Amino acid sequence: MRLRIRLILVPIALFMNFVALGQEAERVSIALKDVSEGLVGYIGVAAQDMNTGKQVFLNGDEPFPMASTYKIAIAVTLLNKVESGELKLTDMIEVQDEEWVLSDIIASNFIHQGVSLSLANIMEVMITHSDNTATNVALRLAGGPDAVNKHVEQLGIKGMHIDRTTSDYSRDFYGQEPGRENMAEAIKNLSANPGLANDPQPEFEADAKDKSTPRAMLNLLTFIYEGKGMNKENTAFLLGVMSRTVTGAKRLRGLLPANTPVAHKTGTLGGISNDVGFITLPDGHSFAIVVFTRGSDTPLADRDRAIAEVSRTLYDYFLLMPD
Known part of the structure; x- marks a missing residue:
């Protein structure tokens, strides 16, 4: 009460x-x-x-x-490409080995080469599970940070900018190299230091x-x-x-x-x-x-x-x- x-x-x-x-x-x-x-x-x-x-x-x-709220801007840019006919939500997209970073869906469940998902599913797990591997793929398809920033600016929005891929985040925050071949080491390192993801890093x-x-x-x-x-x-x-x-x-x-x-x-x-x-x-x-x-x-x-x-x-x- x-x-x-x-x-x-x-x-x-x-x-x-x-x-x-x-x-x-x-x-x-x-x-x-x-x-x-x-x-x-x-x-x-x-x-x-x-x-x-x-x-x-x-x-x-x-x-x-x-x-990870920046993933909304990536999604909006991708949907703009769908509007223009450059992409379709049904397009099958291959996840490249170098795009793998620690993530709840792709890197945690698909350990072998040969992962392809539709654009709709890439966006789905990028938003719903905040999947960082999917975000790398989505940002590549969007044209990179510069393309997202350009689209945001075209919408007339000031005060927002995207600069990094999730691979960059992996290096800058976790000190971990991306790539499918590095996932076992990344998981081991995070398991040994479970507080890392939520411990403040003032310089970052x-x-x-x-x-x-x-x-x-x-x-x-x-x-x-x-x-x-x-x-x-x-x-x-x-x-x-x-x-x-x-x-x-x-x-x-x-x-x-x-x-x-x-x-x-x-x-x-x-x-x-x-x-x-x-x-x-x-x-x-x-x-x-x-x-x-x-x-x-x-x-x-x-x-x-x-x-x-x-x-x-x-x-x-x-x-x-x-x-």
């Missing part, structure tokens, strides 16, 4: 106060900072009601490491590469939702894939009412825990949400809780203040 009071009665009183004071967005930002205090190092938030256009920001123009986070502001990621999400640059079928395809994400169950989804539809993409690396996507309210309309964090030396469960608290606070806000 105490948890229910915190998550429902307190926000109702809080938001009624927002109305009286007429400073909704600013006070919601303060609430977001309060609910995440002590759980993460530094947090950035951007959100938008997809019906009204109402927005909320907390450190919205600060650059944050995207980690300070690197200017692969950064986005929450506002820039929010702009990308709104382009997806509104179907700009993609037809209805491809928009539905990407949103459908994002709705099947299995990572980060305790982040955006963590404190929402049961069976709330969420379409999202997580990112986790060192002191970075992120989650971005769309949440559907009971009346059927959605809001886009971006939660970026960095510099966290707290337990992963605390970081997840921070994202969940932000998500629930914004859920209540957009539900109770629809106009």
Whole structure:
């Protein structure tokens, strides 16, 4: 009951106060900072009601490491190539030996040469399981980081740039060479140091590469939702894939009412825990949400809780203040 009071009665009183004071967005930002205090190092938030256009920001123009949330930009660029006829979702794509890095689906389950997947399945596991080998393949097909950046710029989005493949991440963060022949060693090294993936690396986070502001990621999400640059079928395809994400169950989804539809993409690396996507309210309309964090030396469960608290606070806000 105490948890229910915190998550429902307190926000109702809080938001009624927002109305009286007429400073909704600013006070919601303060609430977001309060609910995440002590759980993460530094947090950035951007959100938008997809019906009204109402927005909320907390450190919205600060650059944050995207980690695996950058895979959304890759997916959008690939679907642009599908739109132009350069690629088809049914195209069979061979995974090249040098593209193998530690990943939950491909590298963990297919140990032999001769792996080919359709473009649709490459994108599926890249998003739903955050498969890094699939991401290497997808980025190659997209034309590399420069091609993704060019497409993002053509959409008019500023404040986001992609610089590395997941092979580069493997070298820069884990000190591990990519390639199918190196997977046994990579698995052994990670098993010997299980905390490596979630231990902060301040120098890595300070690197200017692969950064986005929450506002820039929010702009990308709104382009997806509104179907700009993609037809209805491809928009539905990407949103459908994002709705099947299995990572980060305790982040955006963590404190929402049961069976709330969420379409999202997580990112986790060192002191970075992120989650971005769309949440559907009971009346059927959605809001886009971006939660970026960095510099966290707290337990992963605390970081997840921070994202969940932000998500629930914004859920209540957009539900109770629809106009």
